[in-house]
Structures are given as C-alpha cells and as structure tokens.
Amino acid sequence: MAYERKISKDQPFSGKALGDFGSNGEDGGPRRASADDMLAVLGYQSELTRSRSTWQVAFMSFVLASVPYGLATTLYYPLIGGGPVAVIWGWVAVCLIIICVAVSLGEITSVYPTAGGVYYQTYMLSPAWCRNITAWICGWAYTLGNITITLSVNFGTTLFIIGCVNIFTDDAGVGIWTATTWQTWLLFVAITLLCNAISALGNKWLPMLDTFAIFWTFAGVLAIIVSILAVAKNGRHNASYAFGNFTASSGWVDGWSFFIGLLHAAYATSATGMILSMCEEVRQPATQVPKAMVGTIILNMICGFIFLVPLCFVLPPIEELIVLAQPFPYILSSAIGNKGGAFALTVPIIVLGICCGTGCTTASSRCTWAFARDGAIPGSHWWKKVNTKLDVPLNAMMLCMVVEILLGLIYFGSTAAFNGFSGAGVIFLTIAYVMPIFVSLVTGRKSLKAGAYDFGAFGIFCNVVAIAWTLLVTPLFSMPSYLPVPASGMNYASVVFVGGTLISAIWYFAWGRKNYQGPPAKEEAVIRRRSSMIVVE
Template sequence: MAHRVDAHQRHASKEKASDPVDRPESPHIEEGKQTSANGVLEALGYEPELVRNRSTLQVAFMSFVLAAIPYGLATTFTYPLVGGGPVNIIWGWLAVSLIILCVAVSLGEITSVYPTAGGVYYQTFMLSPPSYRRIASWICGWSYVVGNITITLAVNLGSTLFLVSCINVFESSPGVGIFQAETYQIFLLFLAVTFLANAICAYGNKWLPYLDTFAIFWTFFGVIAIIICVLAIAKEGRHDAEYVFTSFEPQSGWPAGWSFCVGLLQAAYSTSSTGMVICMCEEVEKPATQVPKAMVGTVIINTLAGFLFLVPLVFVLPDIQILNALQSGQPVPTIIKSAIGSSVGSFMLLLPLIVLSLLCVIGCTTAVSRSTWAFARDGGIPGSKWWKRINNDGVPFNAMMLGMAVEVLLGFIYFGSTTAFNAFTGVGVITLTLSYACPIVVSLVGGRKQVRNGQFYCGTFGLVCNIISLAWSLLVIPLFCMPTSIPVSAETVNYAPVVFVAFILIASAWYWVWGYEKYSGPPTVDDEYNPSEVW
C-alpha cells in the first residue's frame, strides 16, 4: 500500500529544530524493543516523541482502569433498573460485553497495522480512498477528541456525585444523609477532582503504570469483599435464583423490547472506553501486538468482573420503585447499605469503588491529553503548534491543559441545568462509538485488504466482528438520543441529540471554513509499509 508524499504533509513542519526537547529513555525498556517500536512509528511518518514506559500488562491495566468496572456499572445502575430490572442488569451486561468484544477485535486488527497515538482517526485516513480521506478523518478525529473529553467530563462529575452518595450512607436522620450538597459544593468537588487528576497526570507520568497495576489488585480485593459481605449478611434477605436471572420488570413506560434496550445504556456507557487506550500506542514497547491484546483481554476481564459484581447486588436488591425514586440517582450505595445494615461497614465496602473512580479519572485524563495531542500534531486543531508540544518529561502538557479547560468550562453548565449537563454523558458515548465505527466501516468497504498485513488478523471471525460492531453502532447512536423513560418532562428530556447534531454541524462547517485549507491529514510515506516486515 504505497502513499505519495505531498510537501505540506511532511512533518518537517513539526518544527523539531526550533523546539528541542530532551526526553529521558525508560530504563525498563530494552533498546532493541525501543528501536523496533520506533521503527514502525517512523515508517508511518512520525518522529518518536513520547516515552515508551508501558508493558503489555500495564497497557491492559490502563484499559481496565478506563472502563473502571465495577465503578462504571455502579454509577449507571439506574438505567437497567428502569429498563427491566434483574434481566437487564445481568443478561444485558453479558450481551453488550460480547458485542464490545467484537468491537475490540475489530479495532485490534486495524491497530496492529497502524499503531499510532492518532488512533482511529489516523486509521480512518489511511484506510479511506484519497477522494474523501481528509473529511472522513476530520470527522472521526473530532469525534474521538470530543468523545474523550466529554466522557472524561462525565466521569469527573460522576465520581463527584458517587462520592457524595457514599458519604450519605451516614444519616443525620432516617433517609437523610449528612451531606446534602448544594450545587456550588458539587461543582467545587468536581473542580477538585479535575485539578487533582490533571496534576497527577502532568507531574507523575512515570508512576501512572504503577497506579494502573495497583488498581487491578485493589479492585479484585474490593469486589471479593463486596461479594462475601453482601451475600453473607443480607440484612433484608435474599431473592431466589429465578428472580435474579429471569425477572423482567420494565419501569420506563416504553414497550418491553425498547425498554430492555434502554437498560443496555449502563453496559454501553461502561464499555465505551474500549478504544480510548489506542492513543497510548506510542508509549508501549510493541504496540502492534500489545494494544490489540490489551483491548481484547480487558473486555474479557471486565465481563467477568462485572458479572461477579452485579449478581450479588441483584440477589439483595431492595424494592426497585424505591431505588428509582432516589434523588441522588445512585442506587448502589443504598443497595449495599440495605444489605449490610451498617453505615460504617457500607462505606468501607464502597471505599474501593471510590478509589477506583479517582483512578479512572486519572486514566481518562491521560487519554484526553494523548488524543488531543495526536490530532493537533497533524494540524487538526486550531493553534496546533501550541497543543502538539511535549515537555521534558514526555508529557503533552499543553494538550492536557486544553482538555482540562474545556471540561471546566462545560462544567459550568451544571449550574444552569443538570439535565442539559447529563447530555454530555450521552454525547461522549455517541461520539466515541462513531469514531470507532469510522475505521471499521472503511476497512470493511475496502475488502479488509490492509488488516491482512497485521499481526492481529482474525480472518473470517474478524469479518463477523466488523458486522456486529457496525450493527451495534447503529443501535447505540439513536439509543443514547432517546429519553430513558416516558412521558417526557423538562426534567427527563434528553438533550444529547441536540448537542450531537450541533457538534456534527460545527465540525463540518469548521472544516470548510478552516480545515479544507489548513488540514492536510496525517503524513504519508514514499515506501510501501508492511507491518510484518517492520517487526
């Protein structure tokens, strides 16, 4: 697959000579591995700039932290409760996990051929015909960056609200928590979480792989503690297996079939981060094999972890009507407290989820900085010369600060309308899903010719995974645009479609106003690139 080089596409424009940076070599990576990985990157047209300090396990651990199972399931537990109860919670999770495994396989095949921090937008450019590759990669790139930022924004606020709900297992009087947070207090906590995560990512980059490793063991022991304590104590009794695995109680007002689909939002949100880890390709030893394996392996681990977390909660599930009426929108603390019967004991069991939520915020912040930096490196963002800079520690600090600034500005919407703010959660999932679908669909339309050169080629199974992934994308996008229950009121209306359509119109208009002349896309190379030969 040969590509001709246009002069303006050369990355001599990266101003390497005028912006010299000394970056430390990672002592943990053998020189041969560094050279091999950097050789692939150079074959793709880029100068190595980031520090390759992550092993296969460490990038898998980061992928796990991005999904943050079981924290991600805990904060969105209300969706399957409204959608259909136990059947939605258990079987919906397993069904979506199998679908997301197909997404991971599909993206893994493509990533093994194009392992760069640009991720899906770079892949879309390279796989698309020259006639529309720039506009396709532009839409995909903006979807990927916006998706990373809005999902991180949702995780930051979700962590804040979950923390408040966990604190309120301590009550000043029956049914009244000790911390009835005002809107401004929620916002200040949100700022504290956001600033802390960015500070850790900016100044503790070399320690991030160890935090991700810690998260795995912390989560494992936390989930085991929840399983044992909830099932053993079960203050209000236990349901039988028939209730847990067969009870379907739609509460949304929608017809049963669509109500079940509404309940899938929990699993869809929790697994939306599957492709975010691709932006770490330039910080691992052998990205063409490590990142695909990490994505697929993490989905399998998450499926098991989620199942083990959800089943005990359903066995001790209180009345669903009471849970749906909670003002906090966070039923898991209430479920655990009803099973344990002790405020202190409940908070101790929730503590692993609180810590995991903060680790998830850090992982998402890292992904935002890398995805924004990579798109800026190819001129996809106005002011790219500022956002593509790397500091002395190998961190895209300016891109990180840009992402943080956008998150804080969008956070002010919470003062005006929590409903409007919640739309950004839906938009995050929609835009990430769209960005994942872009390289898959152009690869499929092109006959999957390029992925055959990769080291993660899955043959006919990969083709089936492509079809399932695209069918899922066609369901998720309208699903996140619909209200979760009817009849619809000002408090329950879903603004996600408005925000999403506005984003598409703005991104498209900005391309014709600015991008058409300024955006050249990723670099192309003179020589034919064959990943199997490079490795």
C-alpha cells in the same frame, strides 16, 4: 541498525525519508524494526517515552473501564430499564458486542499503531478522494468522545461521592448532605483538577498506579460481594428473580426500555478504544495494544458478572431505587444494615473513580495531542507541544481540562447532565471506533495483510456486529431515559453531540477544507514499507 533520521514535527514527512527507511536487510529479506522505526514509517518522530509493557498497557486498559466503578455509578439505567434482567444480561450482551469491536480495532491497529488511533486508521484506509473528510469526522468524534467520557467519569465520581455521604441520614431519613448545584460543580472541578495533576505530574508512576488499581479492584469487589451475601440484612432473592425478573420502570415500551438500560454497560465499556492513544508509549504497540484491548474486555465481562449477580440477589424493591440518582450506596446500606460498614465498602469504588478519571485524562490528552499535530484543531501549534520535563503533552491536557470544566456548567441547567455527558461520550466514541472498521470492510480488508492479525471470516463477522451496534447506539442514547420528561430531566446527549459536530463542521469549512492535509505519510507508501518490516517483539 536502528533508524536515526530525525523527522521534524513541523514539516511534512517526506517520501524520500520513507523510501530510505524501507530498504531491506543485507540478505534481501525484511528488516527488523523497533516501534520507533515503525512510527517513522507512519510519518511521525517519537516524542514520548515508551515505558509500558504488555501487562502495563493491559492494566491501563482495565483501569480505563474500571468495571466496578462504571457499573456502580450508572446502575440507575438498567434498574429503570428492566431490573435484574437488564442489569445482568444487558451487561453480558454488550460485552460480547464490544469484544467484536475490540477484535475489529485490533486487526487494524496491528497495521497502524499510532496515538492518532482510529483517526489515523480512517485516513489510511479511506480512498484518496474522501480520506481528508472521513479522517476529519473521525478525528473530531474520537477527540470529543475522549473529552466527554473523561468529563462523565469525573462527574460520575462527584455524584457517587455525594450519594455515598448520604448513606448517613438525619432523624427524618434524609441524607446529611443536600448538595447544591454550586457544591456539586465545585466538587467536580476539584476531582478534575486532581486527576489532571496526577496524570501530569506523576506520568512515570502511572503504570504502577494502574497495577495497584488491578489488585484494589479485585480486593474491593471481593469485600463487597462477600459482605452483602453473608449479611443480607433484608434476605436474599431466589435465582429466578436475580436472573430472570424483568420490571420496566422507564415509561417506554418493554423492548425499548431494555435497550435504554444498555447505557449502563455501554458506558462501562466505552473506553475500549481509548487505549489506542497510548500506542506511542508502548514498547510493541502493534501486538501489545490489540491483545490488551481484547483481553481486558473478556476480563471486564467476567469481573462485571461476578460484581453484578450478588447485587441482584439482595436488591431492595425497585421502586425504592429508581427515585435515587445513585442507587448503589443504598443497596449496600440495605444489604449490610450498617451505615458505617456500607460507606466503608464504597471507598474502593471512590478510589477506582479517581484512578479511572486519571487514566481517561491521560488517554484524552494523547488523543487531542495526536489530532493537533496534524493541524486539525484550532491553535494546533500550541496543543501539539510536548512538555519534555514531564514527558506529557501538557498543553493538550490543559485544553481538555478547560473544555470539561466548561461543559460541566450544563449541570446548572439540567440535573440529568450526567446522562447527557455519558450518552454523548458513548455516541462519539462508538462512531469513531466504527469508521475505520466500516472503511476497512467495504474496501475488502486488504490492508490487514500488512499487519499481525487478520481473523478472516470471524473478523468480517465482528466488523458487521460493530457496525450494527453503532446504528443502534446513536439514536438510543440520545433519548431520555424515562417518560414523561420534565425540563430538568432532558437528555443533553443530543445537544452535546450536535454542538460538537457543529463546531467541527464550522472549522472544516472555515479552515480545514483548504488547509487540512491529514497525516504526513500516505497509505500506499506505509503499506509497502510496513510489509517489508518485521517489528521487533
């Protein structure tokens, strides 16, 4: 029988309700439970429609990465970091690391499938004496990471469109659109508004958009690689160059230069855990979301490899590419030898940029809403409301949008603002992802017994790799991508990171230390009742 008790979202989840729900079936064995039943045990009332199947959540996870888009818009970083070696092998290395992150998060998500994602998981896994502060840190990192990655996607699409238009040049060889700072920012605002409008007004059609994006991606990638390899206007490099040439142009020593180039792959895979915020719109999140996370990373790695290898065979001289903010359109133009044809090949990437921005907008709004319903954000009573007509947390979405537009003003102070947005987003999200993984590992991974997945020794290995990756990423992506550094090229990732951390710390000491209590349900009761259930598949 379905659970019918309604839990007020304005009142803490009571132990009595939890106890009532946890009764076994008539034969004394575990009772079967729907996803909404499971959510009730975790402390929340279902407020969003569960409309996504396994394939649909996998498709959305794929769209959040939008590999051809993410790799095309950040190709500058591995090109200055090491050339073809950094482009191809940096991608493969990071994907293998992110698979470990996804496996680690998948294990934990099978126990705690809520829109709060890693924030909720960190709270439940942490010892009682520190769970409030660890959840607070993780929640703010997760929320700010979602917002800044969404910002960087929309800003990246802006710069990419400008780069694509400038495939067309005047008689002097100069791009036809020398975009001013104001024009760039206004285009970014227009793209941000468009993505928010699609996400808010077309929520029930988003699964169809994600499905379309899958076929669009493979059609676009196929068109690009066939065209550039078939035409290859300026010839093709041999395999030793495409797979083995290392040319560091960043000004850093070779080893560190290669690491700098990893921002390319880290950015494209940074949205891995953002799909967790969709758990309350998925039919069987405890199993579907972990499968989607891991499966799409493997698919992304293959798709990215297929996309990047042909590019390395037709690369123009590296010194021509590193002076461009967006080298990908130039690579196409050089390989095709026809500006109109090259621009046509960029259209699939631009469309994927809009799809990716819409997906990130959707995920970031759910993340912000979930954090606000536990009272952790100033003005939470506004941001935790769900627009029942649109079936979206519209207020939280609008909050994210305003913050993104305001942060976009950094571009007026630094032309390297995109580097700051993408770097800060990767740092925030990586820290958020690793916190529940770290706490689970140091507490003996005991809570995984109540979930669907526990990979034992392999899981422990994945946990260690994820933690080591975080220790590298945090300082790495705070540094400038090249030396020497002009004032206009400063990496603002550290500024955005420190600023966000400072805001969360001030709010904690001003309000959170005395008032914040974390999620309504408590770990001991959740594990006990979770273990007595068989989630309906």
